[in-house]
Amino acid sequence: MHINCLWTTWPTLSRIYSYSMSIPGAPTAKEKKYDRQLRLWGAAGQEALENAHILLVNATAAGTETLKNLVLPGIGRFTIIDDAVVKDEDLGTNFFLDDNSIGLSRAQKTCELLCELNPDVQGDHIKDNITNFIHTNPEKLKTFTTVIITGDVPISTLLSLDNLLYTLDIPLFVLKCVGFTMTCRLALSEHAIVETHPDSTVDLRLLKPFPELVALYEEKAAIMDDKEKMSEHDHGHIPYVVILLKALDDWRSTHGGNIPSNYREKNEFKSFLRGKMWNADEENFEEAIAAVLPYFNPPSIASTTKEIFEDKKCTQLTATSSNFWIIARAIKNFAYDDNEGILPLPGALPDMKAESKDYIRLQNVYKAKARADLASVMEIVRVLLSGLGRDPNSISESDVETFCKHAGFARLTRVRSLNEEYEHNPKVKTVSNELSDPTSLMHYYLGIRAYEMFISEESNSKHTPPGIDDSTAENDAEQLDQYVTVILDKLNIAHSPELLEGTSKAVREIVRVGGGELHNISSLAGGLVAQEIIKVITKQYIPMNNTVIFDGISSRSQVYEL
Amino acid sequence: MATATVLGAESPDRWRYLNNILNRKGPYTDEAFTPGDEPKAFLADAKILVIGAGGLGCEILKNLALSGFKDIHVIDMDTIDISNLNRQFLFREADVGKSKAEVAAAFVMKRVRGVTITPFNCAIQDKDDEYYKQFKIVVCGLDSVEARRWMNATLINLVDDETLIPLIDGGTEGFKGQARVILPTISSCYECSLDMHTPRAAVPLCTLASIPRQPAHCIEWASVIQWPKEKGDLKLDTDDPEHITWLFTKALERAKEFNIPGVTYSMTQGVVKNIIPAIASTNAIVAASCCNEALKIATTAAPYLDNYMMYTGNESIYTYTFTHEKKENCPVCGNLPQNLEVNPEWTLEGLMERLQERPETTLRKPSLRTSSKSLYLQAPKQLEEQTRPNLEKKLKELMETGDELSISDPGMPFNLRFIITMSE
Numbered sequence: 001m002h003i004n005c006l007w008t009t010w011p012t013l014s015r016i017y018s019y020s021m022s023i024p025g026a027p028t029a030k031e032k033k034y035d036r037q038l039r040l041w042g043a044a045g046q047e048a049l050e051n052a053h054i055l056l057v058n059a060t061a062a063g064t065e066t067l068k069n070l071v072l073p074g075i076g077r078f079t080i081i082d083d084a085v086v087k088d089e090d091l092g093t094n095f096f097l098d099d100n101s102i103g104l105s106r107a108q109k110t111c112e113l114l115c116e117l118n119p120d121v122q123g124d125h126i127k128d129n130i131t132n133f134i135h136t137n138p139e140k141l142k143t144f145t146t147v148i149i150t151g152d153v154p155i156s157t158l159l160s161l162d163n164l165l166y167t168l169d170i171p172l173f174v175l176k177c178v179g180f181t182m183t184c185r186l187a188l189s190e191h192a193i194v195e196t197h198p199d200s201t202v203d204l205r206l207l208k209p210f211p212e213l214v215a216l217y218e219e220k221a222a223i224m225d226d227k228e229k230m231s232e233h234d235h236g237h238i239p240y241v242v243i244l245l246k247a248l249d250d251w252r253s254t255h256g257g258n259i260p261s262n263y264r265e266k267n268e269f270k271s272f273l274r275g276k277m278w279n280a281d282e283e284n285f286e287e288a289i290a291a292v293l294p295y296f297n298p299p300s301i302a303s304t305t306k307e308i309f310e311d312k313k314c315t316q317l318t319a320t321s322s323n324f325w326i327i328a329r330a331i332k333n334f335a336y337d338d339n340e341g342i343l344p345l346p347g348a349l350p351d352m353k354a355e356s357k358d359y360i361r362l363q364n365v366y367k368a369k370a371r372a373d374l375a376s377v378m379e380i381v382r383v384l385l386s387g388l389g390r391d392p393n394s395i396s397e398s399d400v401e402t403f404c405k406h407a408g409f410a411r412l413t414r415v416r417s418l419n420e421e422y423e424h425n426p427k428v429k430t431v432s433n434e435l436s437d438p439t440s441l442m443h444y445y446l447g448i449r450a451y452e453m454f455i456s457e458e459s460n461s462k463h464t465p466p467g468i469d470d471s472t473a474e475n476d477a478e479q480l481d482q483y484v485t486v487i488l489d490k491l492n493i494a495h496s497p498e499l500l501e502g503t504s505k506a507v508r509e510i511v512r513v514g515g516g517e518l519h520n521i522s523s524l525a526g527g528l529v530a531q532e533i534i535k536v537i538t539k540q541y542i543p544m545n546n547t548v549i550f551d552g553i554s555s556r557s558q559v560y561e562l
Numbered sequence: 563m564a565t566a567t568v569l570g571a572e573s574p575d576r577w578r579y580l581n582n583i584l585n586r587k588g589p590y591t592d593e594a595f596t597p598g599d600e601p602k603a604f605l606a607d608a609k610i611l612v613i614g615a616g617g618l619g620c621e622i623l624k625n626l627a628l629s630g631f632k633d634i635h636v637i638d639m640d641t642i643d644i645s646n647l648n649r650q651f652l653f654r655e656a657d658v659g660k661s662k663a664e665v666a667a668a669f670v671m672k673r674v675r676g677v678t679i680t681p682f683n684c685a686i687q688d689k690d691d692e693y694y695k696q697f698k699i700v701v702c703g704l705d706s707v708e709a710r711r712w713m714n715a716t717l718i719n720l721v722d723d724e725t726l727i728p729l730i731d732g733g734t735e736g737f738k739g740q741a742r743v744i745l746p747t748i749s750s751c752y753e754c755s756l757d758m759h760t761p762r763a764a765v766p767l768c769t770l771a772s773i774p775r776q777p778a779h780c781i782e783w784a785s786v787i788q789w790p791k792e793k794g795d796l797k798l799d800t801d802d803p804e805h806i807t808w809l810f811t812k813a814l815e816r817a818k819e820f821n822i823p824g825v826t827y828s829m830t831q832g833v834v835k836n837i838i839p840a841i842a843s844t845n846a847i848v849a850a851s852c853c854n855e856a857l858k859i860a861t862t863a864a865p866y867l868d869n870y871m872m873y874t875g876n877e878s879i880y881t882y883t884f885t886h887e888k889k890e891n892c893p894v895c896g897n898l899p900q901n902l903e904v905n906p907e908w909t910l911e912g913l914m915e916r917l918q919e920r921p922e923t924t925l926r927k928p929s930l931r932t933s934s935k936s937l938y939l940q941a942p943k944q945l946e947e948q949t950r951p952n953l954e955k956k957l958k959e960l961m962e963t964g965d966e967l968s969i970s971d972p973g974m975p976f977n978l979r980f981i982i983t984m985s986e
């Protein structure tokens with residue numbers, strides 16, 4: 001009522017209101033601001049980001065750049081822990097400090113300038129060092145969604161932090177930027193992803209059509225090759241799915257009931273299709289021919305999905321099982337108990353040359369089948385929940401639907417802990433296989449490990465990095481060479497000076513910069529790490545497993561599982 | 563410790579780490595590298611130009627300022643939009659509507675002491691050769707193929723005995739991106755790799771007009787067919803929410819008529835504005851890689867990229883670094899005209915239509931000449947009228963095998979050259 005009065009009085013206002021209020025689906029202010037990213041991870045992904053609380057240990061350039069790339073897309077909250085005061089050299093690498101920051105707390109100043117980027121984000125700081133913090137406040141770590149640690153932190157602290165976080169299921173990113181070199185290690189005990197964002201989820205079921213699909217194509221099949229009964233126009237608008245199903249039927253009848261299975265037969269089948277064209281420019285037949293290779297596969301379950309089905313958490317549900325495992329189990333039961341080992345139909349249909357009504361009808365057939373499969377899975381979910389003594393309606397249909405659509409593409413990743421890599425179970429082969437290649441980025445990995453040992457040395461109580469003075473740089477480099485041999489000896493990897501030529505160069509490049517960051521490399525690292533954090537938090541897309549190394553000299557990266 | 567005379571003006575420690583790599587040779591440094599004052603002086607004196615102050619541009623300006631460059635120019639004709647704020651970190655809500663170049667330059671100058679950034683709120687085409695000649699390096703952070711082609715061709719045209727300006731180009735789309743170094747006439751240029759970009763397949767008009775199947779078909783119908791039909795001469799402004807709302811409503815009606823589900827406001831915007839997803843992290847990666855190359859080229863402190871790095875982040879992290887080969891017959895950096903087979907029965911207009919369909923030619927208003935005569939000229943008006951009758955003529959009346967056909971277009975800063983072969 002009131003608004004109506006306003007409308008007649010101020011027409012300009014009514015124009016604004018009618019735009020933002022009466023048009024269903026018009027974007028909110030938040031949707032406008034985040035439009036370009038919502039197109040990548042959607043509202044659910046955004047919500048996950050907004051509920052996250054990130055801890056950054058040490059406000060280095062790489063650390064603040066990482067936070068910048070998380071504050072901008074609207075992470076809920078971040079905390080910086082750092083006991084350093086801002087020095088002049090920080091200003092030469094860190095954009096989130098200025099002349100007025102010198103001599104003040106680095107945690108506080110970077111926090112202030114980062115908060116300016118986005119009023120939706122809450123930032124806090126703690127003036128402490130992490131070694132002390134995990135002794136005095138270990139329980140506080142539970143409040144964080146993800147932890148990033150950068151800067152010159154002794155190995156013992158890294159390993160304690162990894163121990164604490166790994167058992168809490170909190171992802172830990174260990175980020176190192178020294179000169180032109182960057183490494184980042186992710187440790188995360190378990191990560192299950194439903195929305196991996198494959199290029200396509202289309203499954204046309206051409207080789208195993210379900211009854212509704214068979215019924216639809218049989219209608220057309222009878223007249224398809226008959227020029228008396230079908231006009232040229234109609235023939236040029238038969239959806240290629242129907243063309244393929246009919247052609248397959250014809251093929252089977254002359255090939256002992258078999259389908260074209262190998263490459264040669266598929267090519268013959270394409271010629272067979274071409275022979276069915278009435279004239280050379282029937283696009284729908286061209287589309288059918290192009291669809292033979294991608295869509296002529298019998299339904300099967302990807303090994304990555306089988307891994308999920310065979311996992312103990314899937315086979316042995318408990319009252320505290322997460323929704324992921326319950327839905328996974330329901331889908332497994334659906335496929336193996338009721339559906340000949342076939343996953344629920346995702347239901348997507350690509351565009352194809354067709355009359356509107358024929359296409360929509362075909363689309364509805366796929367959608368109806370997907371909905372029916374979803375209903376069956378939903379029913380199993382309810383039964384499972386009841387059996388576990390939980391509310392049978394506690395898992396939403398939309399979560400089950402998302403899983404059904406992505407069942408063939410879901411992933412379960414277990415990322416090894418840092419303690420496994422450094423102490424109990426190192427990946428010896430991965431390291432030794434790379435050493436003989438002088439261009440391998442594994443040399444930088446060893447260089448950074450040696451760098452860590454240098455700053456962790458008991459006699460180096462201030463964690464002074466190698467190479468701070470021109471005069472002692474080569475001595476420091478030789479010390480790092482020594483540490484490299486210690487690491488390799490511990491791994492039982494045989495080495496020789498020739499084999500370590502690449503490592504020796506990497507060491508000298510690392511020492512060259514004197515323990516500092518170069519802004520470009522730290523900025524690049526901030527981009528890479530923020531992206532991995534977004535993937536982990538949103539549980540969308542596939543994160544790296546588990547170490548990425550970037551070399552700014554050759555502009556190359558490599559991911560190793562270590 | 564050796565302290566830079568030029569870089570250390572603010573404080574001897576501020577550029578300590580950058581100075582370390584300029585004062586010390588590394589294991590991969592080129593023989594010709596002289597550590598010390600020479601690379602520092604170059605950094606301090608070199609003028610560097612940044613094209614674009616958007617997602618990549620903001621990052622590039624920050625990175626160059628923190629790489630020790632002191633004299634930076636930036637060109638961008640855009641103003642700040644609310645949807646930029648999720649990644650263009652030099653802008654705030656209060657800046658919406660202001661010039662990107664000006665706001666970005668002012669911000670970085672305020673934050674990083676000692677750097678001068680000169681902004682230009684104009685199109686790159688507004689600047690002449692003399693202007694571009696003053697720069698040692700150009701870094702491009704653009705989202706438009708056309709602007710990149712123009713910049714690429716301009717820098718290649720500038721090459722002479724004294725001038726060779728490296729072009730460092732970055733591009734992103736969602737979780738993907740690339741950074742590359744172009745040494746004009748020496749390494750592969752932007753035009754050489756144009757076929758790597760596959761243009762989005764256009765939907766046939768008849769699908770839009772009579773057999774829509776997808777929500778996007780309904781949206782395109784609204785913008786391509788219904789807008790001109792109902793709105794006459796009023797130009798569609800895809801930034802005007804009222805226009806988008808109109809298209810959305812029309813598309814929705816059409817979708818309802820054909821039972822097509824899925825038309826949303828957001829999709830309407832995406833289709834008509836051809837929106838490419840964009841996030842801070844990908845921009846950071848690509849921009850940093852570009853600026854790392856700029857620093858290496860300017861100082862020779864380490865070898866630079868030869869010449870292309872592709873990056874994908876949606877599944878793990880993947881980069882592919884390789885040398886993109888120069889194209890022999892590149893219309894911009896090559897010197898040979900390409901061969902073009904034509905049917906003598908085609909009309910000149912038919913030839914123009916076919917040329918417009920080729921991916922490497924983004925022609926809008928082409929003018930065509932052979933070495934002996936003007937076939938069709940778009941301007942001036944008088945010549946257009948004079949040459950217009952040629953459009954109807956068959957090619958066999960206008961040219962013969964071996965003729966060189968030259969095509970100019972306002973969208974391209976260079977001429978396309980073809981050697982004609984007539985074939986049935």
Ligand SMILES: [Zn+2]
Binds near residue numbers: 750889895
């Ligand atoms: Zn070229």
